[in-house]
Amino acid sequence: MTRPTRAAAHSPAPRPDTAETWPAPVARGPVRGDVRLPGSKSLTNRHLVLAALADGPCVLHGVLESRDTALMRTALTALGARFEPLSDGGLRVHPMPVGEPLAGDVAVDCGLAGTVMRFVPFVAALRPGRVRFDGDAGARLRPMAPVLDALRQLGVAVVEEGEPGRLPFTMTTRADAAPVAPDGDVPEVAVDASGSSQFLSAALLAAAGMPRGLRLRHTGEAVPSPEHVAMTVGVLRALEVDVTETGPGAWTVAPGRVPAHEAAVEPDLSNAGPFLAAAVATGGSVTVPDWPTRTTQIGDRWRRILPQFGASVALTVDRTDRSRGRLTVTGAVHDDGTPRITGAGEIADTAELAPTAAALALLASGPTRLTGIGHLRGHETDRLAALTAEAARLGITVDEGETALGFPGTDASGPLSPAALETYHDHRMATFAAVVGLRVPGTGIVDVATTAKTMPDFPALWTALVAPGDAAEETR
Ligand SMILES: O=C(O)C1=C[C@@H](OP(=O)(O)O)[C@@H](O)[C@H](O)C1
Numbered sequence: 155m156t157r158p159t160r161a162a163a164h165s166p167a168p169r170p171d172t173a174e175t176w177p178a179p180v181a182r183g184p185v186r187g188d189v190r191l192p193g194s195k196s197l198t199n200r201h202l203v204l205a206a207l208a209d210g211p212c213v214l215h216g217v218l219e220s221r222d223t224a225l226m227r228t229a230l231t232a233l234g235a236r237f238e239p240l241s242d243g244g245l246r247v248h249p250m251p252v253g254e255p256l257a258g259d260v261a262v263d264c265g266l267a268g269t270v271m272r273f274v275p276f277v278a279a280l281r282p283g284r285v286r287f288d289g290d291a292g293a294r295l296r297p298m299a300p301v302l303d304a305l306r307q308l309g310v311a312v313v314e315e316g317e318p319g320r321l322p323f324t325m326t327t328r329a330d331a332a333p334v335a336p337d338g339d340v341p342e343v344a345v346d347a348s349g350s351s352q353f354l355s356a357a358l359l360a361a362a363g364m365p366r367g368l369r370l371r372h373t374g375e376a377v378p379s380p381e382h383v384a385m386t387v388g389v390l391r392a393l394e395v396d397v398t399e400t401g402p403g404a405w406t407v408a409p410g411r412v413p414a415h416e417a418a419v420e421p422d423l424s425n426a427g428p429f430l431a432a433a434v435a436t437g438g439s440v441t442v443p444d445w446p447t448r449t450t451q452i453g454d455r456w457r458r459i460l461p462q463f464g465a466s467v468a469l470t471v472d473r474t475d476r477s478r479g480r481l482t483v484t485g486a487v488h489d490d491g492t493p494r495i496t497g498a499g500e501i502a503d504t505a506e507l508a509p510t511a512a513a514l515a516l517l518a519s520g521p522t523r524l525t526g527i528g529h530l531r532g533h534e535t536d537r538l539a540a541l542t543a544e545a546a547r548l549g550i551t552v553d554e555g556e557t558a559l560g561f562p563g564t565d566a567s568g569p570l571s572p573a574a575l576e577t578y579h580d581h582r583m584a585t586f587a588a589v590v591g592l593r594v595p596g597t598g599i600v601d602v603a604t605t606a607k608t609m610p611d612f613p614a615l616w617t618a619l620v621a622p623g624d625a626a627e628e629t630r
Pocket residue numbers: 195196197268269349350351352355378379382505506529
């Protein structure tokens with residue numbers, strides 16, 4: 155059987171007939187305003203999993219409604235959890251019957267969600283039965299081998315239907331498999347998480363439902379996006395799950411179900427990126443309210459990244475609730491008031507923030523190098539190839555290395571030329587294009603609806619912030 159390859163998936167042409175091209179709003183001057191962001195995808199999907207594993211009903215506030223979180227809810231429903239929307243906007247979660255056999259075979263659609271394809275198989279292993287996993291065409295290209303290896307180490311049978319170590323696959327958990335059997339030693343799993351931090355987060359989250367707990371060890375090179383593992387450990391601990399880091403890359407999760415709880419999801423600080431970048435790109439000023447003063451979200455790094463492009467950043471802590479504040483980013487301007495975006499030099503390990511940083515790097519006057527991002531080749535698309543290809547449409551040659559991207563800066567390359575930018579079913583390629591479009595009239599975004607993966611309201615929120623007159627016209 156012929157399977158799509160990464161190269162084929164990323165070739166810039168042909169364009170899909172069905173995907174419409176959205177004219178990216180152009181900033182007519184400095185962008186100014188407040189943007190209230192929906193909940194974090196990463197925190198929402200962790201909380202949905204942990205509420206589904208709890209020992210009683212839970213209530214979640216601020217959950218994100220998006221494609222990735224809908225897929226997670228559908229998957230957990232198929233595994234026996236129940237979700238009940240509350241009149242105040244909260245979500246009551248009735249947990250799944252952990253340990254009880256499934257009533258019949260289950261099919262899980264992962265879409266293109268890394269959190270679904272990596273987290274849910276471990277959750278499925280908590281109920282004896284058979285579960286098949288598949289997803290979008292692009293999902294079949296994303297690495298899954300460490301998940302499948304780990305399941306096998308736990309005594310779960312896994313049959314791949316296509317390429318080894320990829321979706322689709324079917325897993326069969328017997329009643330005597332380690333994740334469900336109450337007796338025996340503490341199960342041990344070794345995972346090579348050098349391709350994605352999600353392999354570790356997945357095992358840690360489900361361990362909270364394992365009757366004997368789990369010992370987990372990372373083997374292999376450095377874990378990319380370690381912030382996301384810290385987020386997992388942070389959420390588990392906040393919910394009273396006993397997780398101990400027993401050494402570098404090694405954790406023990408003690409047995410014991412997650413207690414029934416109530417929890418609130420923080421706003422999505424990664425998706426704050428394009429909105430804050432709008433201030434940098436236009437010499438304007440953008441504020442995000444409810445910015446958590448202590449957080450495990452990688453998006454908190456915008457506070458350090460954006461000043462590298464010349465912006466200033468201020469977090470004003472709320473006097474009545476010191477756990478949050480208002481984050482304001484103000485872009486630099488030249489003496490004549492036009493935006494001044496300096497090259498950032500080197501920025502390492504930007505992980506999922508890289509596409510937005512790349513948009514600013516294209517608009518900046520001087521050079522920027524994004525390093526330590528090789529694992530982004532296994533994201534929604536090969537983001538290094540995609541960013542290089544879309545920069546080429548804009549007339550800019552990016553220096554694409556295996557794990558880094560080098561941007562020349564407009565002093566060396568000259569200005570960007572408008573183009574209809576491809577998004578490769580990748581929400582962050584769409585928001586990348588939106589940031590570029592602020593300063594390059596004529597930029598189009600093919601399939602802007604792909605932002606629904608983590609932010610269905612992106613086109614409306616973006617238009618309201620950067621071209622408020624147009625937003626008013628649209629609603630008239
Ligand atoms: O656990 C999570 O919620 C995530 C982990 C990261 O994955 P990788 O470690 O594969 O980069 C991140 O990029 C992704 O957007 C979300």
